[in-house]
Amino acid sequence: MTLALLVADPFAGTLALLALVWLAAKAGGELALRLRLPAVAGELAAGLALAALHRGFPGFPDVASSPGAMVLANLGVILLMFAVGLESTVGQMLQVGLASLRVAVVGVLLPMGAGLLGAWLMLPAGTPFVVDLFIGACLCATSIGISVQVLREQGAATSDEGRVIVGAAVIDDVLGLLVLVAVSGLAVAGASGGPLPWGQLGRTLGLALVFLSVALTLGRVATPHLFRLASRLRSEQLLLPTGLAFAFLLAWAGNLAGLAPIVGAYAAGLILEPASVATLEERESHSLEALLHPLVMVLAPVFFVLMGAQVDVGSLFSPRILLFSGLLALLGTFGKYLSGFAGGGRLRASVLGWGMVPRGEVGLIFVAVGSQIQVGGRPLLAPEVQAAVVGALLLTTVAGPVGLAAVLGRRTEP
Amino acid sequence: MTLALLVADPFAGTLALLALVWLAAKAGGELALRLRLPAVAGELAAGLALAALHRGFPGFPDVASSPGAMVLANLGVILLMFAVGLESTVGQMLQVGLASLRVAVVGVLLPMGAGLLGAWLMLPAGTPFVVDLFIGACLCATSIGISVQVLREQGAATSDEGRVIVGAAVIDDVLGLLVLVAVSGLAVAGASGGPLPWGQLGRTLGLALVFLSVALTLGRVATPHLFRLASRLRSEQLLLPTGLAFAFLLAWAGNLAGLAPIVGAYAAGLILEPASVATLEERESHSLEALLHPLVMVLAPVFFVLMGAQVDVGSLFSPRILLFSGLLALLGTFGKYLSGFAGGGRLRASVLGWGMVPRGEVGLIFVAVGSQIQVGGRPLLAPEVQAAVVGALLLTTVAGPVGLAAVLGRRTEP
Numbered sequence: 001m002t003l004a005l006l007v008a009d010p011f012a013g014t015l016a017l018l019a020l021v022w023l024a025a026k027a028g029g030e031l032a033l034r035l036r037l038p039a040v041a042g043e044l045a046a047g048l049a050l051a052a053l054h055r056g057f058p059g060f061p062d063v064a065s066s067p068g069a070m071v072l073a074n075l076g077v078i079l080l081m082f083a084v085g086l087e088s089t090v091g092q093m094l095q096v097g098l099a100s101l102r103v104a105v106v107g108v109l110l111p112m113g114a115g116l117l118g119a120w121l122m123l124p125a126g127t128p129f130v131v132d133l134f135i136g137a138c139l140c141a142t143s144i145g146i147s148v149q150v151l152r153e154q155g156a157a158t159s160d161e162g163r164v165i166v167g168a169a170v171i172d173d174v175l176g177l178l179v180l181v182a183v184s185g186l187a188v189a190g191a192s193g194g195p196l197p198w199g200q201l202g203r204t205l206g207l208a209l210v211f212l213s214v215a216l217t218l219g220r221v222a223t224p225h226l227f228r229l230a231s232r233l234r235s236e237q238l239l240l241p242t243g244l245a246f247a248f249l250l251a252w253a254g255n256l257a258g259l260a261p262i263v264g265a266y267a268a269g270l271i272l273e274p275a276s277v278a279t280l281e282e283r284e285s286h287s288l289e290a291l292l293h294p295l296v297m298v299l300a301p302v303f304f305v306l307m308g309a310q311v312d313v314g315s316l317f318s319p320r321i322l323l324f325s326g327l328l329a330l331l332g333t334f335g336k337y338l339s340g341f342a343g344g345g346r347l348r349a350s351v352l353g354w355g356m357v358p359r360g361e362v363g364l365i366f367v368a369v370g371s372q373i374q375v376g377g378r379p380l381l382a383p384e385v386q387a388a389v390v391g392a393l394l395l396t397t398v399a400g401p402v403g404l405a406a407v408l409g410r411r412t413e414p
Numbered sequence: 415m416t417l418a419l420l421v422a423d424p425f426a427g428t429l430a431l432l433a434l435v436w437l438a439a440k441a442g443g444e445l446a447l448r449l450r451l452p453a454v455a456g457e458l459a460a461g462l463a464l465a466a467l468h469r470g471f472p473g474f475p476d477v478a479s480s481p482g483a484m485v486l487a488n489l490g491v492i493l494l495m496f497a498v499g500l501e502s503t504v505g506q507m508l509q510v511g512l513a514s515l516r517v518a519v520v521g522v523l524l525p526m527g528a529g530l531l532g533a534w535l536m537l538p539a540g541t542p543f544v545v546d547l548f549i550g551a552c553l554c555a556t557s558i559g560i561s562v563q564v565l566r567e568q569g570a571a572t573s574d575e576g577r578v579i580v581g582a583a584v585i586d587d588v589l590g591l592l593v594l595v596a597v598s599g600l601a602v603a604g605a606s607g608g609p610l611p612w613g614q615l616g617r618t619l620g621l622a623l624v625f626l627s628v629a630l631t632l633g634r635v636a637t638p639h640l641f642r643l644a645s646r647l648r649s650e651q652l653l654l655p656t657g658l659a660f661a662f663l664l665a666w667a668g669n670l671a672g673l674a675p676i677v678g679a680y681a682a683g684l685i686l687e688p689a690s691v692a693t694l695e696e697r698e699s700h701s702l703e704a705l706l707h708p709l710v711m712v713l714a715p716v717f718f719v720l721m722g723a724q725v726d727v728g729s730l731f732s733p734r735i736l737l738f739s740g741l742l743a744l745l746g747t748f749g750k751y752l753s754g755f756a757g758g759g760r761l762r763a764s765v766l767g768w769g770m771v772p773r774g775e776v777g778l779i780f781v782a783v784g785s786q787i788q789v790g791g792r793p794l795l796a797p798e799v800q801a802a803v804v805g806a807l808l809l810t811t812v813a814g815p816v817g818l819a820a821v822l823g824r825r826t827e828p
Contacts (some may be wrong), residue, residue: 018658021660039649230440235440244712256426295709295712
């Protein structure tokens with residue numbers, strides 16, 4: 001009879017899987033710490049190990065495809081960016097705005113150029129120029145989650161360098177969006193002989209800028225009133241749910257404007273000035289940041305483990321692809337590293353540069369778009385080129401936190 | 415082109431929906447408080463309202479069917495029960511064990527008898543006795559999440575009555591499992607002429623008892639060692655992830671033994687004595703309960719709102735079904751209320767009784783089983799009977815917290 005099935009709660013499997021993710025994250029983090037690497041590198045490696053176990057032993061649970069773990073992972077990075085935003089104010093970010101802009105622009109152009117060069121060297125003669133350009137574009141966008149975690153581990157999230165890195169990553173996201181529209185438009189235009197999508201480019205940039213300006217001006221004026229309204233309610237435990245609702249709505253709205261949800265969540269943190277929530281914080285005798293802390297502590301590792309688990313290491317086993325991957329990763333890392341010198345002033349260029357190295361989701365979106373654009377009946381990026389680019393993204397994701405922790409550690413040790 | 419789709423993060427919709435759930439929960443809770451009702455009743459009502467809005471305006475998001483919100487809701491009730499378990503020790507629960515056992519046994523038998531009587535009165539003559547019995551069985555199991563929330567709101571979770579209620583609900587879960595095996599076995603045996611499933615009954619009881627005894631004895635001996643091991647690691651932020659991994663593994667193991675995952679999570683909280691985690695708590699300068707608190711604060715309302723949103727109010731619109739529902743709810747509430755007098759001693763019978771009134775998931779499992787057992791080519795429970803029983807469960811779910819808050823408030827006010 002079906003009794004056993006009905007009594008078996010489908011969510012119980014998710015619970016066991018989450019327990020596995022946490023234990024793996026802590027084991028990986030511990031190993032990394034003992035090797036003097038940042039804990040987040042160990043969490044990524046733990047994900048790689050869990051995915052490898054699943055491939056080796058089909059009975060072993062598949063962490064990467066669990067919808068429950070995925071929900072918590074997505075929440076984890078959103079909450080992490082909200083928490084980072086709370087640590088700074090709009091004013092502090094504007095102070096480092098020009099430095100961030102310089103780092104972001106150089107950090108988009110140099111890796112694109114370097115990637116283009118690498119593709120031109122490695123791909124057979126006669127490959128259309130737009131393919132080389134597209135491969136370079138895949139390397140342009142920084143994935144900020146990992147660097148933020150390393151900065152927090154090393155207590156440098158609110159240093160000037162920390163702020164410049166996060167600010168540059170936000171600008172990066174806007175620039176990446178523009179590059180994607182431009183380069184994919186160029187590829188489609190080249191294939192069809194049509195004009196470049198100038199109108200779409202303008203709309204994309206306009207929408208992103210409108211969202212950011214409205215959020216940082218109007219949002220900043222409106223939030224004190226919103227939270228004052230909430231503090232008039234008699235209910236208890238208002239601060240955290242209201243704060244999260246605010247952050248999540250901004251993440252959603254930012255995504256409507258084409259930005260990654262983490263950019264909206266970060267903007268929400270920036271906008272929320274301490275004075276706005278002071279009444280509620282006093283009433284609940286906890287600060288918003290203190291209440292957020294356990295959530296980030298539990299959910300961020302799920303994000304990093306799942307990020308590691310989603311890598312298909314198997315696709316890198318061909319020596320030619322591995323060589324191409326390695327070259328692209330090296331050039332991409334070097335390009336982002338050099339962008340650190342665009343920060344100027346008293347800012348430590350190596351910290352800025354290494355902070356911009358990790359690539360992630362945005363690069364994967366580029367690869368996905370490149371696989372869908374058809375040029376002469378074939379995808380713009382051939383499958384082996386896709387594998388090589390994904391491999392390069394992965395390598396920068398592992399190299400970034402290791403390099404950043406190393407240069408940060410150099411200062412703190414005597 | 416597909417660019418907009420690729421940039422649109424599917425998780426952004428989940429974020430907006432979660433924001434809606436929290437805002438609705440707080441609005442409903444506030445309204446309930448101003449009506450002198452428990453906040454959790456307002457959260458249930460907020461869920462009902464969101465579901466009604468979705469039915470009325472098809473463009474309005476469907477909270478009840480969001481996989482992301484569902485994951486957080488399921489986590490919410492697990493964490494709530496883990497937190498409640500942490501507030502008591504195994505010793506304290508054993509002290510109230512006999513009172514809990516009496517309340518649980520009487521609270522299963524009386525509502526079953528009362529429900530059987532109601533079904534016998536309302537259903538047409540000639541309905542097989544096993545149908546009446548099955549309807550009675552649907553009313554036997556308490557859904558503890560709601561009562562626990564009311565007890566916490568009123569600061570009575572660690573009162574003797576609070577402990578007896580939670581203890582009785584755990585025993586209830588075992589008894590409910592046995593009733594389900596027995597009554598559905600009886601129905602199948604009656605339909606097929608086969609013998610009663612004595613073997614299966616014995617195995618079910620044995621498995622549940624083995625899990626609970628092993629958890630409460632061996633688990634209690636082993637946990638100090640496990641957490642001492644964790645405290646030898648150099649990593650930071652070990653306490654909460656390790657504690658959650660422990661709770662989730664016990665919830666999963668309990669479900670393998672046929673128990674609801676919340677029973678395992680509660681057992682995990684009981685087993686974890688303060689001394690086991692003292693080293694980690696000191697190192698992280700937060701107690702496990704303090705770290706767990708924000709998680710429960712954020713996730714438990716998602717559970718209550720989704721519980722309300724899953725009710726299909728439309729199915730109750732037939733007057734005959736509504737009458738049958740009301741009668742069953744009345745009889746079921748009365749049966750559980752009387753069970754409070756089985757507690758004995760100085761325990762307040764009305765608090766115990768009202769605490770046992772809410773029914774939920776387990777009753778719905780009974781209905782699902784009853785709809786799948788075929789007797790003479792037709793389901794044991796006809797569709798309108800199913801609707802009536804579900805309606806009765808819903809009514810007790812709303813009546814329970816209101817009654818419990820009323821009798822608890824009676825003491826605190828002069």
